[in-house]
Amino acid sequence: FGVEDTPTLLVSILKDRTVAQIQEAAEQGDLDAAYLLAVAYDVGFGVAPNRASFDSWSNKAAARGGAAGIYLKGYGLLTGRGTVQADYAKALPFLERADALGFAKASVLLGRLYYEGLGVPPQRRAKVRDPVKGLGYLEKAAQADQRDGLYHLGRALVSGELGAPKDTARGFALLERAAQKGSAAANAYLCYAFDNARRFSEARVRCEAAA
Numbered sequence: 001f002g003v004e005d006t007p008t009l010l011v012s013i014l015k016d017r018t019v020a021q022i023q024e025a026a027e028q029g030d031l032d033a034a035y036l037l038a039v040a041y042d043v044g045f046g047v048a049p050n051r052a053s054f055d056s057w058s059n060k061a062a063a064r065g066g067a068a069g070i071y072l073k074g075y076g077l078l079t080g081r082g083t084v085q086a087d088y089a090k091a092l093p094f095l096e097r098a099d100a101l102g103f104a105k106a107s108v109l110l111g112r113l114y115y116e117g118l119g120v121p122p123q124r125r126a127k128v129r130d131p132v133k134g135l136g137y138l139e140k141a142a143q144a145d146q147r148d149g150l151y152h153l154g155r156a157l158v159s160g161e162l163g164a165p166k167d168t169a170r171g172f173a174l175l176e177r178a179a180q181k182g183s184a185a186a187n188a189y190l191c192y193a194f195d196n197a198r199r200f201s202e203a204r205v206r207c208e209a210a211a
Contacts (some may be wrong), residue, residue, distance in 0.1 A: 004203060009194070018046070019037070019040060019046040019047050022036055022037055022040070023037055024157035025138070026060070027073065028066065028075035029167075031061065031064050031065075031066035031068070031069060031209030032066070032068070032117075034057050034060050034061035034064060034066075034069060035057075035058075035061045035066065035068045035069045035072055035089055037053075037057045038053075038054050038058040038060075038061055038069075038072055039072070041053040041054040041057060042054045042058075042076075042081055042082070045180045051081075051082045051083045052082070052083060052183030054076070054081060055076075055082040055083050055084065056071045058073050058076050058081075058082065061073070062094065062157050064135060067098050067101035067102065067103035067106075068098075068103060070094050070098040070101065070103070070106075070184065071095065071098035071103045071105055071106045071109075072092070073094045074091045074092070074093075074095035074097075074098060074106065074109070074110060075091070075095075076091075077090045077091035077094065077114075078091035078095070078109060078113070078118070078119040079119060086119055088113060088119040088120050088128070089117065091119065092110075093115075095109050095110050095113075096110065099137070102140045102144075104140070104144040104146035104149060105141075105146065105148065106137065107137045107138070107140045107141040107144070107149060108137070108146060108148045108149045108152060109201050110134070110137040110139045111134045111135065111136070111137030111138035111139075111140075111149065111152065111153075112130070112134065112138075112152060113128070113134070114128070114129060114130045114133045114137065115129070115130075115131055115134025115135055115137075115138065115152075115156065115163075115164070116129070116134070116163060119127050124183075129162075131162055131164060132163070133164030134175040135153070135156065135163075135164060138152050138153040139153060139157065141153070141205070142154075142174060146180070147178050147181040147182065147183045147186075148178075148183070150174045150175070150178035150183070151174070151175065151178040151185050151186045151189075153171075153174055154171045154172065154173070154174030154177075154178060154186070154211070155170030155175065155189060156171070157170055157174065158171035158172060158175070158193075159171075172190075172193075175189055176190070179206065179209065184209070184210050187206045187207075187209040187210035188206070188207075188210035190202075190203075190206040191203050191206035191207040191209075191210055194206060195207075
């Protein structure tokens with residue numbers, strides 16, 4: 001269940017099913033429904049945002065062993081969603097397990113954690129950051145054609161910062177692919193880059209796509 005954009009999926013699903021129906025399926029043990037319900041409570045799609053309900057359903061989704069649910073639990077711990085405090089060390093086992101199960105979004109978060117220190121307290125980043133390891137996870141996500149992985153690896157290669165090898169040609173190719181898959185961030189980056197290069201017609205297309 002490797003959706004690119006779960007909120008968009010929720011909008012589509014809620015055209016045909018109510019949140020009550022999704023909750024009923026979740027209560028009957030449906031892995032996908034538990035994951036979707038947790039996201040619904042997190043972002044407020046079809047229900048009022050509820051941190052405690054997010055915690056409850058993300059815990060259930062993870063406990064049932066689905067890769068998406070395990071990822072969501074790790075994401076919640078890394079970013080401090082629900083009622084929990086952000087804790088990268090507690091998030092790591094969940095993200096690593098989801099990554100091992102082939103959930104590419106987990107690869108992206110692991111890549112960003114090790115490459116740029118995402119979710120790591122500033123005083124710990126120097127010890128935790130491992131650019132080679134981080135870029136390896138981002139490469140794995142990009143190879144899976146995961147939109148956010150394409151964007152973050154592309155941006156790293158274009159900039160050549162934080163220990164990334166500079167490879168402008170490949171970096172822009174990855175950003176173009178991310179943009180094709182609907183990444184607003186990639187379109188915004190390309191808008192800025194094309195504008196700086198005075199490629200105004202291309203910049204305008206990317207700026208409009210990013211809006």
